[in-house]
Amino acid sequence: MTASAPLPTGTELLARLDRLPVGKPHCRLMLQGGLGYLFESYDAVLLGYGASAVVALWKVESGLAGWLLASVFIGYLIGALAAGLLADRIGRRRVLMYALLVYVAFTLVAATATSPGELILWRILSGIGVGAEATMIVPYISEFLPARNRGRNIGNTMVFLGFGYILAGLTAVTVISPSPEPGWRIACVICVAPVLLLLWWRRTLVESPRFLISQGRIAEATEIVERFEREIAARQELPPVPVVVEPAAKPAPPRRSAIRQFAALWGPGLAGRTAVVCVLWFAIQATHYGYGTWLPTLLVLKGFTISKSFSFALASAVAQVPGYYVAAAISERLDRKWTIVLFLCCSIGCAAGLGTATDDVAIFCFTVALSFFMNGVAGPLYAYTSEIYPTATRATGMGLASATARVGAIMAPVAIGYLYADIGFGGVFAVLCGLLLIGALVLAAAGLRTAGRSLESLHASRARDDQPV
Numbered sequence: 001m002t003a004s005a006p007l008p009t010g011t012e013l014l015a016r017l018d019r020l021p022v023g024k025p026h027c028r029l030m031l032q033g034g035l036g037y038l039f040e041s042y043d044a045v046l047l048g049y050g051a052s053a054v055v056a057l058w059k060v061e062s063g064l065a066g067w068l069l070a071s072v073f074i075g076y077l078i079g080a081l082a083a084g085l086l087a088d089r090i091g092r093r094r095v096l097m098y099a100l101l102v103y104v105a106f107t108l109v110a111a112t113a114t115s116p117g118e119l120i121l122w123r124i125l126s127g128i129g130v131g132a133e134a135t136m137i138v139p140y141i142s143e144f145l146p147a148r149n150r151g152r153n154i155g156n157t158m159v160f161l162g163f164g165y166i167l168a169g170l171t172a173v174t175v176i177s178p179s180p181e182p183g184w185r186i187a188c189v190i191c192v193a194p195v196l197l198l199l200w201w202r203r204t205l206v207e208s209p210r211f212l213i214s215q216g217r218i219a220e221a222t223e224i225v226e227r228f229e230r231e232i233a234a235r236q237e238l239p240p241v242p243v244v245v246e247p248a249a250k251p252a253p254p255r256r257s258a259i260r261q262f263a264a265l266w267g268p269g270l271a272g273r274t275a276v277v278c279v280l281w282f283a284i285q286a287t288h289y290g291y292g293t294w295l296p297t298l299l300v301l302k303g304f305t306i307s308k309s310f311s312f313a314l315a316s317a318v319a320q321v322p323g324y325y326v327a328a329a330i331s332e333r334l335d336r337k338w339t340i341v342l343f344l345c346c347s348i349g350c351a352a353g354l355g356t357a358t359d360d361v362a363i364f365c366f367t368v369a370l371s372f373f374m375n376g377v378a379g380p381l382y383a384y385t386s387e388i389y390p391t392a393t394r395a396t397g398m399g400l401a402s403a404t405a406r407v408g409a410i411m412a413p414v415a416i417g418y419l420y421a422d423i424g425f426g427g428v429f430a431v432l433c434g435l436l437l438i439g440a441l442v443l444a445a446a447g448l449r450t451a452g453r454s455l456e457s458l459h460a461s462r463a464r465d466d467q468p469v
Contacts, residue, residue, distance in 0.1 A: 010213040013225050017209055018146050022153060023232035029144055030153060032205065033137040034160035035198050036096070039191060040134045041164030043107070043126070044072060044289070045317075046171060046187055057181055060116050069413035071120040073289065075127020076134070077406035083132035084399015085261055088392065092140040093207045095132055095395075100199050103129030104192050111188035135402040138382040139394045143210040144228075150387070151336055151450075155328020155379030162320030162375060169314030210391045261396045265389075273388045274397065276446050278404040283439030284344070284381060286408025287432045288374055290416050291351070312364060316371035323376025336384040337447040343377040344440040348433045350374075355429025387450040408435075 008016075020026075055065050079099065087095045106126035113119035138154055145153050171190065176183035212221035265274045323343075331339040350373060354366035389397035416428055423431070 007218050007222055010218060010221070013209060013213060013218070013221055016229065017144070017225050020146060020228060020232055022146065022149065023228075025228045025231050026144060026153070029141055029205075030157045032198070032202055033141050034157045035194075036100070036133050036137050036160075037158065038160040038164040038167070039103075039195050039198070040130050041161040042168045042171075042191055043103075043130055043164075045165055045168040046184075046191070054119075054180075054184060058116055063414075063417050064116055065417055067414055067417075068116055068120055068123075069417075070410045071123040072127035072130070073406045073409035073413075075124040075129075076131030077403050077410065078124075079128040079131025079133075080135040080399045080402035080406055082128070082399075083135040084396040084402070086132075087136055087139070087211075087395035087399075088261060091207050091211055092136055092143075092395065093205050095136050096140065096205065097199065097202060099129045099132035099136070100195055100202075101129070102126070103133065104195050104199075105129075107188050107192050111185040131402065131406060135399050136395065139386045139398045140208055142383065142386040143208040143391070143394070149332060151331040151380060151383045152328045154383040154386075155324055155331060158328070158379040158382060159321055159324040161378060162317065162324055165317035165320055165375075166314070169317045173311070173314060214391045261393065262400065264393050265397055265400055270389070270393070270397075272446060273448065274400065276442055277385050277388070277397070277401045279442045280340070280381070280439045280447075281385070281401045281405040282408040283435040284374075284377060284408075285405035286412040287347075287351075287435050289409035290412025290428075291370070291374070291432055312367050315364065316367045319368040319371040320375035323372040323374075324379050326372075327376035328379045331380040331383065335449045336380040336387070337443060337449055339380045340377055340384065340447075341440050341444050343373045343380075344436050344443075347373040347377070348436050348440075351429045351433045351436070355427075355433075384447075384450060388448060 054060065054068070060068065079102075083095050083099065103126050106122050106129065110119060110122035110126055113122055137157070141157060142150060142154060171187045175187050175190070206224045206227070207220065209221040209224050212218070212224070264270065327339055327343060334342070347370060350366050350370035354363065354370055357363045357366055385398055385401050386394060415431075419431070420428060
């Protein structure tokens with residue numbers, strides 16, 4: 001683009017961005033986002049692996065242990081809400097960068113904790129950074145990806161969550177289990193070093209063109225789209241630019257207060273979508289983190305040794321990776337909505353089997369299968385949520401969904417800590433099955449089909465689109 005050339009319109013830029021095949025610049029963004037998810041899952045699960053050792057060393061009673069497990073999710077809740085609001089006001093890139101800095105600082109401090117209360121405080125503060133980071137990755141990436149394979153590529157990005165779980169399992173087995181007291185502290189430090197490298201790499205992150213266009217910053221958006229075109233054109237022939245009809249130009253929307261940003265999610269055309277994703281995220285994440293953070297401890301309480309419970313949990317972490325790939329592959333054909341419903345139904349069956357299993361082989365098989373389905377659902381879930389909101393409220397919507405999930409993630413570990421004594425191992429998994437069933441029924445009845453549709457077409461007629469398909 002020369003200085004004298006007229007700027008393209010926003011609609012033209014979006015058409016050019018959507019016609020691009022997935023190339024090196026897209027892969028670079030997905031890798032940077034995927035590494036962020038790797039560190040999120042590593043951090044979230046690590047204390048779950050080390051809970052047995054920490055509880056034993058500090059003689060923490062089960063109720064307080066639940067709060068210890070839930071502390072990071074309190075931070076996630078705060079971070080998710082803040083990230084959604086800020087990203088729709090100041091941009092996606094800034095939030096992604098600052099969030100990791102917060103995480104690094106307080107994770108290092110957490111390694112020095114000497115009491116449950118102190119550790120809970122630092123985990124909350126480090127969780128703010130992780131929650132903000134995790135909330136923004138998918139909305140940011142989805143605004144670059146073409147509609148025809150957006151779900152598959154987001155699902156492939158989510159695979160890094162599985163690698164984080166595997167890394168946490170290996171850390172537990174090799175660092176925490178042999179020497180519990182210094183082991184969990186060393187694990188915190190180990191996690192911070194690669195995050196610093198990721199921050200250095202992310203210094204070249206570009207802002208989302210869709211966000212820039214929504215703010216009226218057409219020149220900046222044009223520069224980014226042209227950079228993507230040049231980089232991809234150097235390696236392959238680009239398809240022709242589709243003919244678009246540009247609507248009447250609209251001025252950039254004025255900045256809204258935080259209350260108005262959240263209120264817009266419950267306004268005409270979006271209220272039904274918001275209600276569905278809130279129920280869905282609460283059910284899935286309460287189950288996921290309730291099961292994931294307590295699994296090693298529940299296995300110990302069921303009679304397994306710490307080493308054996310860690311080994312089972314590590315095997316379940318490995319099973320996540322094919323789960324992400326399978327869900328991503330079928331979500332373009334079956335659609336995100338029905339892929340989520342299918343995986344939730346399979347999760348219910350596996351959780352019911354795990355709650356009633358008595359021998360080691362059955363427990364192992366159901367543990368691995370449950371991990372496959374419960375984690376595989378993450379890819380289509382994140383993709384679905386980022387797709388159903390327009391650009392002006394996408395990050396806020398994702399933030400609200402993520403915050404709702406964190407409420408479930410906070411409540412579940414605490415509730416399990418208090419309820420286990422009354423309802424036992426089987427009762428815990430019966431409650432988790434009930435949550436998953438509620439989520440599956442709500443989505444099946446009121447969810448939208450989104451596969452293969454551009455982000456703009458999903459919001460062209462909200463009244464029509466809010467009819468479940």
